[in-house]
Each structure stands twice: as C-alpha cells, then as structure tokens.
Amino acid sequence: MIKIKNLTRSFNSHVAVDSISLDIPKGAMYGFLGPNGAGKTTTLRMLMGLLNPTSGSATVDGIDVTADPVAVRARVGYLPDEIFLYDYLTGYQFLEFLADVHNVPAEEKSARIGSLLELFGMTGVAGDYTANYSFGMKKKIALAGIVIHSPPLLILDEPFNGLDPQASRDFRVLLEQMVKSGTTVIFSSHVLEVVEKLVTHAGIISKGKICVSATIDSLIASYGSLEKAFFTLTT
Ligand SMILES: Nc1ncnc2c1ncn2[C@@H]1O[C@H](COP(=O)(O)OP(=O)(O)OP(=O)(O)O)[C@@H](O)[C@H]1O
C-alpha cells in the first residue's frame, strides 16, 4: 500500500528524514514510533504530498506522492499533528461538509454522521461551533471527519494524544474494525503499550533513520516487548 524508497528531507543543513525505505502492506496496522524530532511528522507529511522530498520517492497505492498528490489525498484519511477545523461550522456541519467533499451518498450521509457522533460521544454538542470545542473534542470531530468516507488508507499523526480513555478505546475499536474490513492504517504514537496491543507492524525511526520495521510478533520475539525494542534501538 505504501512503498518508500530512499526518502530524504533536509531543512537547510539539517537532515530530518535520512534516506528511509519502508514497505507497508495492504491491510496493515502500522505503528510509526520514534523520539521527539525523529522525523515522523516530516515523513507522514511527505506521504501526503504536503512537503516535497529533497530526494527519494514514495508511492501510495501505486501513485507517486510527488507526481500526483491530489490523487493520493483522495484515497487517504489524514489526521495532521495540528488539527484544522472551520470555526464557523458546527460539528455536524463540519462532518456534513466532509461527507459532501468525499461524495458520501446522500442516503447514507446522516446515518454515517450520526453513528460517528455517537461513537465519539459528541451527539449532544454536534450543534455547537467547533471554535468552542475543547482540544479533545476538536480531535474527535477531526477523526470522525477523516473516516466519514471509509478511505482505504488512514495516515494519522498522534491520533490518541489528547483523547480521554473512553474515546481512545472507542477509536481503537473503530480502527480495528476498519483494518478487519481491509483498510490500511499508519499512525505515529508515543504510547508504546497502546501501540503494542493494536498494531500488526511497527517501525522505529531515530534521528531520521529507520532502526527497524517488522511485524509486532517478530519485534516482541526479538526484544521481549516494544518498549524494550524502542529503548534498545533509540538510546
Ligand atoms: N518546517 C520545518 N523547518 C525546519 N525544521 C523542521 C521543519 N519541520 C521539521 N523540522 C525538523 O525536522 C526534525 C524532525 O521533525 P518532525 O516534526 O518530523 O519530528 P517528529 O518525529 O514528528 O517529532 P514529535 O514526536 O515531536 O512529533 C526536527 O529536528 C525538526 O526540528
């Protein structure tokens, strides 16, 4: 689903992502881990065509991310590290807007919005302006918005950060259901215990370089736990 080859991005003289190569199979739940500043967000932004690589290449579903970022974005639900909402729309209107942008059939729209609002416990505040939402509420509406059209790939930059325990668990269950029905997910996170339980594959990046990328079972077999793998490989 995602093929990354020698992907590199420098900011002035600093190499943020240093010739990484990764192959993420269709149907994987892939945890992308690494210390602060390791290059996770920079990698995910390049996959979305939001940032040009300095060199190297990446394809999403066979589409080159630099050559055709619009086609890539049509296939992906992307949660950026900094969420953008339209302050002057209510939560419901925001989801309706995204459903329309992604051509969700009219007859499915209200049921889909209703079930996502319910899932995130946001039904009661769906009529409020998103400007008045708390950080976690904004995150929940953003997450609902990116899965509204059931895209084949989700790219999520720290999706669990800021969610309360209930929302975090409900969203994990939703992700598991989506992966079961064929969706591929790549997400960054610092919560290793959550990642270990959730993922099929994990990759660890440190100082711009990939230290390891493997199935979670083989990582646990080699290192004992994801946490041990993380500290062994990044310190
Ligand atoms: N627009 C930018 N201009 C200059 N340097 C940048 C820019 N974006 C990222 N960097 C640098 O690139 C490196 C990687 O940053 P990145 O945001 O990808 O890390 P990260 O792994 O997502 O970290 P975190 O866990 O803190 O979110 C850092 O040294 C950062 O300062």
Ligand SMILES: [Mg+2]
């Ligand atoms: Mg980041």
